[in-house]
Amino acid sequence: VNSLEVSRLAYAYPDGTQALFGVDLAIGRGERVALLGPNGAGKTTLVMHLNGILTPGHGSVTVGGVPVRKDTLKDIRQRVGLVFQDPDDQLFMPTVRDDVAFGPANAGLRGAELDRVVTGALARVGMLDFAGRPPHHLSFGQRRRVAVATVLAMEPEILVLDEPSSNLDPAARRELAEILRSLDVTVLMVTHDLPYALELCERSLILSGGVIAADGPTRELLADE
Numbered sequence: 001v002n003s004l005e006v007s008r009l010a011y012a013y014p015d016g017t018q019a020l021f022g023v024d025l026a027i028g029r030g031e032r033v034a035l036l037g038p039n040g041a042g043k044t045t046l047v048m049h050l051n052g053i054l055t056p057g058h059g060s061v062t063v064g065g066v067p068v069r070k071d072t073l074k075d076i077r078q079r080v081g082l083v084f085q086d087p088d089d090q091l092f093m094p095t096v097r098d099d100v101a102f103g104p105a106n107a108g109l110r111g112a113e114l115d116r117v118v119t120g121a122l123a124r125v126g127m128l129d130f131a132g133r134p135p136h137h138l139s140f141g142q143r144r145r146v147a148v149a150t151v152l153a154m155e156p157e158i159l160v161l162d163e164p165s166s167n168l169d170p171a172a173r174r175e176l177a178e179i180l181r182s183l184d185v186t187v188l189m190v191t192h193d194l195p196y197a198l199e200l201c202e203r204s205l206i207l208s209g210g211v212i213a214a215d216g217p218t219r220e221l222l223a224d225e
């Protein structure tokens with residue numbers, strides 16, 4: 001079973017703007033893939049279909065074999081871990097621990113089981129020592145890592161990151177790259193940062209004008225640009 005399959009996905013906004021014109025792609029378990037493309041290409045629209053913010057009108061999206069539909073949204077939102085571009089859109093609790101516990105607690109985890117999941121997620125992003133701190137006391141790079149942990153705590157099938165390297169200084173950028181490389185989860189990252197894509201993703205997709213214009217090894221696609 002692939003982590004993600006998108007088949008003939010087309011979408012027009014209510015004002016009539018056609019944003020996607022039949023997108024086909026498949027991402028296998030454990031792959032790390034970059035989604036590249038100019039502004040207006042449809043990247044945000046595609047990502048909004050992956051966790052059901054938008055539900056497919058034409059075509060289909062499946063995550064770990066489960067179709068994205070109105071009646072599967074609860075399952076899909078656990079399976080798709082979306083890391084927003086701005087961590088401050090994702091962190092709103094008094095402490096780092098509370099933020100990371102929020103999703104799993106909401107899903108019914110309690111006590112030792114909840115602690116195990118929260119500790120595991122914070123350890124994977126190197127933020128265990130900051131569990132008791134208020135998120136707004138952390139650096140931007142640390143807040144982004146906590147945002148990744150909030151999503152990892154849900155044990156997603158696929159981690160989707162929007163511009164993960166944006167606003168990071170060189171050290172924070174390197175730390176995040178190491179973390180992403182160390183995870184054993186499927187990753188799709190939307191980015192304009194070609195060196196980051198090259199460094200982290202063996203494979204890239206180029207979305208252009210609402211269609212997949214290229215799909216292949218990042219090294220080869222970027223050499224062709």
Ligand code: ADP
Nearest residue numbers: 013015017038039040041042043044045085162
């Ligand atoms: P990104 O940084 O992902 O490329 P965009 O600049 O394309 O984001 O879009 C930012 C936000 O504005 C998104 O929520 C998008 O849905 C919305 N948006 C983009 N274009 C339009 C439009 N023509 N009409 C209404 N909303 C739009």
Ligand code: ADP
Nearest residue numbers: 013015017019038039040041042043044045046
């Ligand atoms: P990207 O993320 O690659 O910049 P988007 O998915 O934001 O691209 O946009 C794809 C197309 O859809 C663009 O033409 C954009 O203007 C349009 N669009 C995005 N959001 C909206 C919206 N809410 N209403 C109408 N058009 C939109």
